[in-house]
Amino acid sequence: MSQTFDVNLEIIQEFSQSKKEPSWMTAVRGDAFSRLNTIEMPKPDKTKLDKWDFYSIKHTVIDSETYSSTDALPDEVKKVVDIESVDNLYVQYNNTPAFIKVDPKLEAQGVIIKNIHTAMAEHSDLVQQYFMAEAVKVDEHRLTALHAALLNGGLFVYVPKNVVIESPIQMVVLHDNEEVNLFNHVLIVADESSEVTYVENYISTIPSSKGQLNLISEVIAKDNSKITYGTVDFLCKGLTGHVIRRGVAAQDAVIDWALGLMNDGDTINDNTTYLMGDNSASDLKIVVVGRGKQKLNFTTQIIQYGKNSVGHILKHGVMKDSASSIFNGIGYIKHGATKADAQQESRVLMLSEKSRGDANPILLIDEDDVTAGHAASAGRVDPMQLFYLMSRGISKQEAERLVIHGFLAPVVNVLPIEAVKRQLTEVIEQKVTSKN
Template identity: 90%
Template sequence: MSQTFDVNPGIIQEFSQSKNEPSWMTAVREDAFNRLNTIEMPKPDKTKLDKWNFHSVKHTVIDSDTYASVEALPASVKQVLDIESIDNLYVQHNNTPALLKVSPELEAQGVIIKDIHTAMAEHSELVQQYFMTEAVKVDEHRLTALHAALMNGGLFIYVPKNVVIESPIQMVTLHDNADVNLFNHVLIVADESSEVTYVENYISTIAEAKAQLNLISEVIASNNAKITYGTVDFLCKGLTGHVIRRGVAAQDAVIDWALGLMNDGDTINDNTTYLMGDNSSSDLKIVVVGRGEQKLNFTTQIIQYGKNSQGHILKHGVMKDAASSIFNGIGYIKHGATKADAQQESRVLMLSEKSRGDANPILLIDEDDVTAGHAASAGRVDPLQLFYLMSRGISKQEAERLVIHGFLAPVVNVLPIEAVKRQLTEVIEQKVMGNI
């Protein structure tokens, strides 16, 4: 059952109260909504958003299925889980919290893993301290304000000081209703000298929707903490997307990203890591596949304030049909970040005459005693590689398949859950290999 309403302050207040959110969150929502008309839209490089579906927003209330156990989950969710070893899992069905599994050992250590609304109700002060205060600000632009006003799902993770979580925490969002807007907010906080690996999957089981995707993830790593963040996004055509994933790393902290961005809708992606502390580091790996008439814009940046900080970016994309992409990679070393190291590589393969990929490496350096470098390319599959493989009896299509798999392997291989690796490999096969 679903109901759709025009968005207004009364609807926002009613929704917030229905989720038992604290008064501060209700106030954040109302203030963000009231300021929408005074805040400008984002201005992604070389991409005009005038005709993108960010302007017509409805509030849809969905009663989606919940599940009593991992065994009861639908097959589309089970296929991205390592069933026998999954200890910590959150499943969201459209906007409904559908299943939460947390190991008793973690709970005994003070680890918090809860859907975002429950976390706000039960750990109000802790969530308030970090919710859109450091990594992302409510008033950055109209879409961040819209997210704050209409946030309708997501997850909160808090890892206490000195706690090292051995098994990954996994979140799966199952999208199977064409009217559902996904405004998920993921907030991960790792306290001093803690460690956590988080993997998320976004899955559509319908072919097309007409809705908005407005996701924000905030990743906060305190002194000497380490956060590894992996994702496979595979949502359907017609979900117009604005996705922000950002990290803030303190002294000696590490934030590593492995992102498989496979959505079929037009999408703006902003992935930024702030290396605030000395000796902090971030390794960012992204693979993208575009098809049909998709328009994709990716801004990935590591901004380095800390001395001896290290920021490495690797982005590989494959465009087919009439898909187009813009890859802006930014390494920014701020004044005072002596001995910092900023490296990046952006490469795009185009598989058809109408596809397009722009790879734009940018280095901004305000300090002298640093190391920095970049590489970028956009072009067709290397004919010499194809010739080498075909000379050994491999067909052209299979040779292209092997080349593309090798091209995307740097991200596939570092995803920390075997089932998620398999999912990404299968998605690549589906999007690219089946019809080169």
């Protein structure tokens, strides 16, 4: 199906040049845009995208405020940042790089933490080596090509060999303009025997938007490195979303995920980790709360090529009102991945008669000498749990609220920044108790 846009090739090229991007990135944008009508849309399981609006894209440049210090940051940002102790922080206000703070000791060690456009301009060869090369391909489908063509924000992180970053790196994206399109790209590369923790927050301060959400994160863990990736997404209604977060782990590498996916718009989420090296591992934890008339689709995969690799998936979701969700969890052990271990658990609580949750655990095993298992459930809050709490004088509403918080706690508790934990707890509370 052919699509038309309010942007054109000339506008895309002018935008790339205004950001001082290297010629290779300008070429990537142009090639991706010119091929949009020849590349197919993604096909998420049990979700038809023909009525989803991914294309109402206008060329809107929003010059938002910038900040000279952490003290000057908006209150919405301060709520999710431990201001007194934060060492590495990047704030994006709509599409504007608004603030950055990097520990000088890390810069002296060769660590790079820069907005994606500056990184392309100043570290062109390094970014080009990894940008949409391993985890995500430009021409994978139409929405990845659209992302490459219209990329307008994001962050690049590079950790050199043998460097262990003890303080988390945090990115906060503040969204308060209904015309803004978020095409953010996050690229994290941990070189051999390095370690980094990265946490991001997407926050809307408006009730609804007319913009588009197309996010891609690529996480590359070299031999014996470790990347811990946490996020809390809480963007408003109206942002039709396609979100990809993917990792590639080499030998003895670890990529752990803790994702609080709380956006209020219809969203397709693709989280995939490729365990390419022997003894590589990934532990993935996701919590979701859907409300209103949201339509949500989550495809979560850990694909294991390495011997003795370990892939564990835990997904807990709560659906209320008329919200519906598809949870597809896929553990795929490839031929040759002997002694691999693939485990997954997907559970959905439905809080109303009209809400829907579909949990589908899938194991694909192409090797004999492996360990694998799965569990899945979709249903109401356990009446025995409610009875136990109510028998101790707690009201039914409060008992249900406590059960839900306990159900989602496995992800909340592993987020590495206390302010982010508090934010996710508050978002869960807001979404569970809200009236739609």
